[in-house]
Amino acid sequence: xxxxxxxxxxxxxxxxxxxxxxxxxxxxxxxxxxxxxxxxxxxxxxxxxxxxxxxxxxxxxxxxxxxxxxxxxxxxxxxxxxxxxxxxxxxxxxxxxxxxxxxxxxxxxxxxxxxxxxxxxxxxxxxxxxxxxxxxxxxxxxxxxxxxxxxxxxxxxxxxxxxxxxxxxxxxxxxxxxxxxxxxxxxxxxxxxxxxxxxxxxxxxxxxxxxxxxxxxxxxxxxxxxxxxxxxxxxxxxxxxxxxxxxxxxxxxxxxxxxxxxxxxxxxxxxxxxxxxxxxxxxxxxxxxxxxxxxxxxxxxxxxxxxxxxxxxxxxxxxxxxxxxxxxxxxxxxxxxxxxxxxxxxxxxxxxxxxxxxxxxxxxxxxxxxxxxxxxxxxxxxxxxxxxxxxxxxxxxxxxxxxxxxxxxxxxxxxxxxxxxxxxxxxxxxxxxxxxxxxxxx
Numbered sequence: 001x002x003x004x005x006x007x008x009x010x011x012x013x014x015x016x017x018x019x020x021x022x023x024x025x026x027x028x029x030x031x032x033x034x035x036x037x038x039x040x041x042x043x044x045x046x047x048x049x050x051x052x053x054x055x056x057x058x059x060x061x062x063x064x065x066x067x068x069x070x071x072x073x074x075x076x077x078x079x080x081x082x083x084x085x086x087x088x089x090x091x092x093x094x095x096x097x098x099x100x101x102x103x104x105x106x107x108x109x110x111x112x113x114x115x116x117x118x119x120x121x122x123x124x125x126x127x128x129x130x131x132x133x134x135x136x137x138x139x140x141x142x143x144x145x146x147x148x149x150x151x152x153x154x155x156x157x158x159x160x161x162x163x164x165x166x167x168x169x170x171x172x173x174x175x176x177x178x179x180x181x182x183x184x185x186x187x188x189x190x191x192x193x194x195x196x197x198x199x200x201x202x203x204x205x206x207x208x209x210x211x212x213x214x215x216x217x218x219x220x221x222x223x224x225x226x227x228x229x230x231x232x233x234x235x236x237x238x239x240x241x242x243x244x245x246x247x248x249x250x251x252x253x254x255x256x257x258x259x260x261x262x263x264x265x266x267x268x269x270x271x272x273x274x275x276x277x278x279x280x281x282x283x284x285x286x287x288x289x290x291x292x293x294x295x296x297x298x299x300x301x302x303x304x305x306x307x308x309x310x311x312x313x314x315x316x317x318x319x320x321x322x323x324x325x326x327x328x329x330x331x332x333x334x335x336x337x338x339x340x341x342x343x344x345x346x347x348x349x350x351x352x353x354x355x356x357x358x359x360x361x362x363x364x365x366x367x368x369x370x371x372x373x374x375x376x377x378x379x380x381x382x383x384x385x386x387x388x389x390x391x392x393x394x395x396x397x398x399x400x401x402x403x404x405x406x407x408x409x410x411x412x413x414x415x416x417x418x419x420x421x422x423x424x425x426x427x428x429x430x431x432x433x434x435x436x437x438x439x440x441x442x
Contacts, residue, residue, distance in 0.1 A: 143438070315352075
């Protein structure tokens with residue numbers, strides 16, 4: 001066999017190999033139905049599909065006739081981060097994507113969302129950059145989920161270029177995908193760990209001189225305020241960095257254990273993809289522990305994770321799996337109903353009752369004081385998380401009514417300043433609105 005013939009033969013073998021590999025890929029791995037080169041991919045966007053409804057049957061997404069074709073319409077822009085959008089040019093996201101085949105068959109998807117409450121939260125956040133979540137601590141149902149800014153699924157064609165150029169990232173779901181230092185809203189977890197390991201009791205006394213020094217470095221309270229002689233409950237209510245840094249150093253690796261138990265550093269089962277955040281694998285120094293104890297340092301969380309922390313405290317130590325889809329029905333297929341499901345019981349009931357009382361104290365005389373009416377019983381914790389540039393991030397987590405909680409809320413405002421003045425008024429407004437709306441609808 002001559003060298004030229006060998007080269008020719010080798011070229012033919014390689015060519016056949018490429019052809020066979022391509023056929024193998026397109027037959028077994030490629031999703032032809034979703035491929036942009038497939039004309040049928042575009043034709044489905046012109047067909048009628050099943051509606052997506054809120055908990056009371058109000059339409060969140062529906063198909064509207066436009067001549068002989070259909071276009072998808074949405075009740076309000078903030079739904080783009082949970083319902084998603086459905087567009088022939090820009091594809092599909094959110095629940096529209098997760099339940100594409102079912103909706104294409106004409107089935108109806110009923111969610112746990114309350115449209116009136118969703119709009120209230122959307123209006124409360126306004127033009128602020130951040131996110132908020134309202135859920136039932138006893139069932140895990142999501143009543144409202146808003147990330148701001150958002151894209152409007154009704155006007156993607158007109159605004160797509162502006163959305164892409166917007167430096168505030170309107171496509172990002174900050175509730176499930178945004179990563180932030182939690183600041184002081186993590187302190188109830190530190191308190192829980194201290195209670196269950198015997199390091200502290202509600203009435204334990206601490207001397208807070210406004211600063212905590214360790215390894216040649218110093219942490220200060222907000223505003224460098226010295227709180228004097230205080231109990232552990234007061235330390236949480238007044239948000240003492242000094243006391244919680246000291247507790248975190250004493251807890252050491254136990255601190256990470258309790259953060260893990262409460263879901264930090266891990267994604268959770270949910271219809272929407274959510275990020276793990278970041279939790280260090282180990283504590284490499286006492287000062288690292290001190291930073292983690294006040295929600296700074298390497299620790300990063302999502303608002304969804306902190307909402308579940310609030311729900312655990314409100315639900316007497318039991319964590320329910322969060323969910324958005326209540327029911328899927330229609331056609332010849334059997335109706336699918338989502339039932340509440342316990343994910344874990346990370347804290348003892350007596351522990352969370354102590355935390356609840358301390359968070360009530362925060363409303364009565366601490367950092368959450370005077371942000372709501374005196375006759376409105378709720379429990380809350382505010383947080384101010386330092387950032388590398390710009391104003392601090394502002395946090396609020398709370399639940400109401402304080403003794404028999406029906407709703408839990410988390411609010412995060414990027415660069416909103418102090419938690420007390422930034423996120424807390426919004427969180428209180430949302431809590432009050434949620435109880436009014438849900439109470440009226442029952």
